[in-house]
Amino acid sequence: MIIGFIGFGKVSQNILNLLKSDDIRFITSLENRSAKTIERIKESDIEILDTFKDVAVHSDILISANSPSSALDIAKKYGKYSKGIYLDLNNISPKTTLEIDRYVANLVDGAIIGKIDFPKPVLYISGEMSDRLLFLNDYMITKKISDNVGDAAILKLLRSCYTKTVSAVLIESSEIAKSHDLEDEFFEILSLTEGDEFKEKSISRINNTLNNSKRKSEELNEIIDYFDENELVMVKAALKKLNQ
Ligand SMILES: NC(=O)c1ccc[n+]([C@@H]2O[C@H](COP(=O)([O-])OP(=O)(O)OC[C@H]3O[C@@H](n4cnc5c(N)ncnc54)[C@H](OP(=O)(O)O)[C@@H]3O)[C@@H](O)[C@H]2O)c1
Secondary structure: OEEEEEOOOHHHHHHHHHHOOOOOEEEEEOOOOOHHHHHHHHHOOOEEEOOHHHHHHHOOEEEEOOOOOOHHHHHHHHHHHOOOEEEEOOOOOHHHHHHHHOOOOOEEEEEEEOOOOOOOOEEEEEOHHHHHHHHHHHOOEEEEEEOOOOHHHHHHHHHHHHHHHHHHHHHHHHHHHHHOOOHHHHHHHHHHHHOOOHHHHHHHHHHHHHHOHHHHHHHHHHHHHHOOOOOOHHHHHHHHHHHO
16 A cells, blocks of 8 residues: 655654554655755655655555645645545645545545644544545544544534633633732642643643644634634634733
8 A cells, every 4th residue: 555645744754653564655755845844754764756746646545734724725736646545634624625625536534633743643534435544543543523524624623612712711710810829729729620630731731822822813713714603602702812
């Protein structure tokens, strides 16, 4: 089996390491890539073809893991050459996923839950062809959601609804606790019901949100845009908090 990558960043490199096996050949291209990516590719055990078109033509599974803003253009450009499965792993909205489906014959919509460099990342997949990727379970936890392309993206958006809103509430309540000089006690009493790692996880979540507030705001706007038939009182409040 041949697995090709369009985009060879953290996601692709980790997937290659997870899937390493004598039965799988990995291919990609250096075409127009940055020095950082070229170095990453040269450090990895992967065959280099001249162009991404060649990669698309020769892959049984073509993985698109580049950036949310290039995912659609890449599907338009290379989707037509892919005769196997086209697995899109970019953090894109369900609308973009459905648009990509117009340019790709056998699209599987993938969502990596958690960071890819977590010890055990979980891959959720949807689309009629996703059964053909269930063999990945031999290498990483892989769960099929449904036959509908777009469901993995919707689920990912729903997860963001929850995590980003909770982060905004955490920021607000811990700020108030701090102003009363009760921050440690605030986390301590919450840990009694939320578990021992609550403080550590909350602080990491707060810092991640504050350090990436522009991107988090964009993601909240994307949620509001996609679920525009729903009221989303909490998500809109979280956006207001982040914009402050
Ligand atoms: N990191 C995670 O834990 C995680 C989890 C879930 C989903 N995702 C999604 O997975 C995708 C990849 O994430 P990542 O963390 O691997 O990103 P990354 O480390 O920034 O790497 C992106 C890679 O894509 C390449 N690329 C960008 N535009 C390209 C194009 N037009 N043609 C070919 N290659 C292109 C980049 O090459 P250059 O350096 O040459 O530009 C780079 O090698 C993103 O859409 C992200 O949202 C990431």
